[in-house]
Amino acid sequence: MSAERKVRPFYWSVRRELWEHPAIYLAPAAAGAVGLLGFLVSTLWLARSVAGAVPKNDGLMMPYVFTALAVMMIGFLVSIFYCLSALNGERRDRSIQFWKSLPVSDRTTVLAKMAVPMVAAPMVVLAVILGAQFVMLVFSTVVVLLNGVDPGRLWARVDLRLMWTVLPYGLLVNALWMAPVYAWLLLISGWAKRMAIVWALAPPLGLALFERLAFNSTHVIRFMIERVVGGFGEAFSVKGEGKAAIDKFSDIDPVHTFSSPHVWGGLAVAGLLLAVVVRLRRSRDPI
Amino acid sequence: MACIDARGLHKSYGKTVALEGIDLRVEEGRILGLIGPNGAGKSTALQAILGLIPHEGELTVLGRNPWTAREALMSDVCFIADVAVMPRWMRVWQALDYMDGVHPRFDRAKAEGFLAKTSIKRASKVRELSKGMTAQLHLALVMAVDARLLVLDEPTLGLDILYRKQFYDSLLNDYFDHSRTIVVSTHQVDEIEHILTDVVFLDRGRIVLDVSMEAYEARFAELLATPEHVAAARSLGPIHERQLFGRSILVFEGVDRARLAGLGEVRTPGLADVFVAKMTPTFPGREQAA
Numbered sequence: 407m408s409a410e411r412k413v414r415p416f417y418w419s420v421r422r423e424l425w426e427h428p429a430i431y432l433a434p435a436a437a438g439a440v441g442l443l444g445f446l447v448s449t450l451w452l453a454r455s456v457a458g459a460v461p462k463n464d465g466l467m468m469p470y471v472f473t474a475l476a477v478m479m480i481g482f483l484v485s486i487f488y489c490l491s492a493l494n495g496e497r498r499d500r501s502i503q504f505w506k507s508l509p510v511s512d513r514t515t516v517l518a519k520m521a522v523p524m525v526a527a528p529m530v531v532l533a534v535i536l537g538a539q540f541v542m543l544v545f546s547t548v549v550v551l552l553n554g555v556d557p558g559r560l561w562a563r564v565d566l567r568l569m570w571t572v573l574p575y576g577l578l579v580n581a582l583w584m585a586p587v588y589a590w591l592l593l594i595s596g597w598a599k600r601m602a603i604v605w606a607l608a609p610p611l612g613l614a615l616f617e618r619l620a621f622n623s624t625h626v627i628r629f630m631i632e633r634v635v636g637g638f639g640e641a642f643s644v645k646g647e648g649k650a651a652i653d654k655f656s657d658i659d660p661v662h663t664f665s666s667p668h669v670w671g672g673l674a675v676a677g678l679l680l681a682v683v684v685r686l687r688r689s690r691d692p693i
Numbered sequence: 694m695a696c697i698d699a700r701g702l703h704k705s706y707g708k709t710v711a712l713e714g715i716d717l718r719v720e721e722g723r724i725l726g727l728i729g730p731n732g733a734g735k736s737t738a739l740q741a742i743l744g745l746i747p748h749e750g751e752l753t754v755l756g757r758n759p760w761t762a763r764e765a766l767m768s769d770v771c772f773i774a775d776v777a778v779m780p781r782w783m784r785v786w787q788a789l790d791y792m793d794g795v796h797p798r799f800d801r802a803k804a805e806g807f808l809a810k811t812s813i814k815r816a817s818k819v820r821e822l823s824k825g826m827t828a829q830l831h832l833a834l835v836m837a838v839d840a841r842l843l844v845l846d847e848p849t850l851g852l853d854i855l856y857r858k859q860f861y862d863s864l865l866n867d868y869f870d871h872s873r874t875i876v877v878s879t880h881q882v883d884e885i886e887h888i889l890t891d892v893v894f895l896d897r898g899r900i901v902l903d904v905s906m907e908a909y910e911a912r913f914a915e916l917l918a919t920p921e922h923v924a925a926a927r928s929l930g931p932i933h934e935r936q937l938f939g940r941s942i943l944v945f946e947g948v949d950r951a952r953l954a955g956l957g958e959v960r961t962p963g964l965a966d967v968f969v970a971k972m973t974p975t976f977p978g979r980e981q982a983a
Contacts, residue, residue: 411797418794425787426780501780504831506745507772510795511764689747 415510419518420526423492429484430522431530437480438534441473445542449549456550456560466563469542474535474573478638481531485523485584489591490602492519493687500692512687516592516680523588528577535573539566572652576641579663583637586672589679596686633672640666694756696721696842696874697742701750704737711737713898714750719891721841722871726885727878728968729895735878738895739846742876743772755841768797771840773831775850781820785813785830792834804837807867825856832860836868843868845877849884857884864888886964894971901971914950915962916943922956929953933970944970 424430448469455466493516496502505515543564547557594606614627644650644657652658663669697719704712712734719725727735741748744759744766752759757766779788785808792799808815811829819827828848835843849857865888869875879885886892892909894902904912918926918941927934929952931943944962945953953959962970 411799413795413797415795418791421794422783422787422791425784426782496780499781500774500778503745503772503774503778504780506763507743507767507770508792508795509764509767509797691746 413509415514416518416521419510419515420521423488423519423522424526426495427488427491427522430488430527433484434477434481434527434531434534437477438473438538441469441476442538442541445469445473446545449546452546452549456555456563466560470539470564470566470569473538473542474569477531477535477538478577481527485527485588486591488522488527489519489588490595490606492522492592493596493683494598494600494602497690497692502692513684516684516687519592520588520680524581524585528581532574532577536570539569568653568655571655572642572658575658575660576638579641579669580637582669583640583672584634585676586679587633589676589683593679593683593686596683596690636668640669694721695719695753696723697752697754697876699738699742699750699752702738702741702752703749704734704741704746710898712741712748715895715898715900717893717900717903719874719876721874723890724869724875724877724888725891725893726882726889726964727876727893727895728882728964729878729901730972732897733895734898735895736846737898739844739876739878743770743844769840770842770844771835771838772844772846773828773835773848774846775848779819779827779831781818783819784815785817785819786815788819788830788834789815792837796838798839799834800837800839804833807833807836807863825852828852828856828860832863836863841873843873843875845875845879847879848877849879849881857881861885861888882965882968883963889964892964894968896972902967909967910961912947913962913967914945914948914953915960915966916945916953916956917941917958917960918943919957926953926956933966933973935966942966946970 496505543566546560546564550557550560591602591606594602598605610626610630614624614630617623617626640663642652644652644659650657695718697717699715699717701714701716702712703714704710715734715738717738727738729735737746740746741752742754742759744754744761744763747760754766755769759766783791789801789804792804793801808830811826811833813822813826813830819830822830832848849860852860861884864875877885877889889906891905892902893900916926916931917937920940923941926941926943929945929948932946933944935942944966946967950959
């Protein structure tokens with residue numbers, strides 16, 4: 407019997423998710439590339455704007471904001487669809503029998519799948535945004551210089567320091583906020599035989615309909631919407647109230663965020679759901 | 694220590710009983726063939742042994758309960774089901790990387806050595822490989838694992854005869870070494886009977902026959918009866934009779950070969966013939982023999 411080698415089942419389980427679902431990095435990269443391309447064309451007019459007078463809200467930051475938003479949206483959508491197929495696909499093509507024939511526990515596998523929307527996708531989104539914005543800034547600096555305009559005028563108006571601080575913070579908060587949603591989607595993916603998306607939406611929508619008709623109130627639907635889109639508000643607005651966008655460093659308020667019972671409650675629910683997902687993966691047959 | 698020890702292993706799906714409390718003991722270093730018609734419970738038994746499904750009754754594999762200790766067990770056990778289970782999106786190099794990363798007993802150089810003998814390219818995806826090549830890939834991965842038990846569930850289903858033969862040849866020549874145990878289920882009985890040390894027939898969730906190949910040769914005999922002795926042969930209670938080129942071939946269980954010798958040509962029947970005999974309950978001679 408040969409000596410046991412050191413193995414890293416969690417790391418390789420995440421790697422294999424990324425092999426199987428390249429959209430996790432390709433889709434945000436494509437969104438970043440489109441934003442970048444649009445911006446490069448727009449630099450034809452850049453020098454004039456930079457040289458001109460400075461209105462209060464000039465559009466020079468807009469391409470950076472739009473590109474970041476687009477990449478985040480795509481990353482968010484990819485995460486949702488990834489979760490819906492993560493446990494369904496391996497049962498559908500019966501490859502679950504191959505994965506289960508290896509010394510990797512169901513818990514490791516499920517946690518690796520959860521790590522994709524929680525860690526891998528936000529990291530990809532962040533890298534794509536930073537990369538695209540960096541290229542945008544360098545390219546516009548060159549354009550401005552070639553037109554004989556002082557780049558200092560550009561840098562004064564395109565200040566990415568705040569954005570580059572808020573982005574990683576916001577992506578982290580958003581991931582924590584979304585954890586129960588991702589866990590719920592994984593659960594449906596492990597449970598449903600087909601049309602996971604319908605099964606994922608049916609119970610909350612059914613409950614919302616029932617509530618509306620029975621009690622003429624809308625708590626369920628508002629709670630759901632808050633859960634799905636509230637992460638962005640929690641992360642990117644002042645005090646997480648969703649009213650005013652963060653526009654200075656002192657607006658970033660981790661104490662407020664990490665003392666929020668909504669964040670911790672969501673994480674607790676996510677933990678419980680994941681425990682069920684582990685049990686499901688252990689006992690559900692291939693489809 | 695027995696490699697597999699099952700007592701009263703029972704499994705039902707709703708009202709359908711797949712295994713009716715079977716007793717099965719497989720010692721280390723054996724090659725067991727699990728043979729039965731469709732729906733006999735072969736796959737169910739193998740899945741229980743692999744910890745893929747919960748079961749009733751006692752079951753230990755290499756000293757562990759497979760259902761509660763699947764992860765630990767899989768360091769010592771390898772499994773090939775029919776070729777469909779390799780993930781189709783995976784590339785060959787990814788399979789190698791992944792096995793290398795998660796399996797404590799995987800020897801990458803060995804797997805690469807096996808692959809070098811095939812025409813499989815490293816950059817190919819599994820979906821681009823033929824069925825036979827997929828089986829070669831899976832076998833290369835599995836043979837590179839220093840496992841104590843190898844479970845094969847219809848491993849050669851849908852492969853052409855060249856790949857089937859090659860599959861079992863590599864298994865015997867490059868892998869099996871008497872400290873390992875192999876359990877294989879298949880329909881293609883004649884292709885594996887020469888490699889088996891033990892055989893179990895399963896029918897409708899029950900074990901119909903559980904015998905080592907040495908005992909099998911002593912227990913079963915096939916008589917190509919000379920025409921004038923057919924009646925005498927029939928009176929000895931054959932479990933099966935068939936006609937070939939106008940001559941009667943009778944299969945006997947537990948009848949002394951010396952008594953048969955005078956009635957025609959005696960030899961050891963193929964597993965397929967004994968299988969048919971055992972699975973044909975209506976043959977009148979069977980009641981006499983029982």
